[in-house]
Amino acid sequence: xxxRVVTTEVSPNEMESVIRVVDEQLPDxxxxxxxxxxxxxxxxxxxxxxxxxxxxSRENILAVEARAAELTSETARSSGIAVSDxxxxxxxxxx
Numbered sequence: 001x002x003x004r005v006v007t008t009e010v011s012p013n014e015m016e017s018v019i020r021v022v023d024e025q026l027p028d029x030x031x032x033x034x035x036x037x038x039x040x041x042x043x044x045x046x047x048x049x050x051x052x053x054x055x056x057s058r059e060n061i062l063a064v065e066a067r068a069a070e071l072t073s074e075t076a077r078s079s080g081i082a083v084s085d086x087x088x089x090x091x092x093x094x095x
Contacts, residue, residue, distance in 0.1 A: 008083050
């Protein structure tokens with residue numbers, strides 16, 4: 001399994017708006033081949049969000065990476081968030 005982890009910073013007053021946009025984009029992600037899960041983590045006081053999308057293989061995440069990066073960029077522009085890190089990891093232990 002592969003995890004795509006994106007860390008963003010957003011002003012606390014924009015937090016709910018960003019969460020709503022991410023929630024609206026989730027049905028599209030669910031339709032992508034190899035998609036197996038998604039988490040959105042929030043630190044409301046610090047204005048930080050972490051998204052973790054899970055994929056069944058590196059090949060499938062690479063196939064959707066261009067679209068995922070485009071959605072991340074669109075969300076950043078429309079919501080005033082700053083993407084501070086985007087990393088792809090292999091999931092080596094799962095409980």
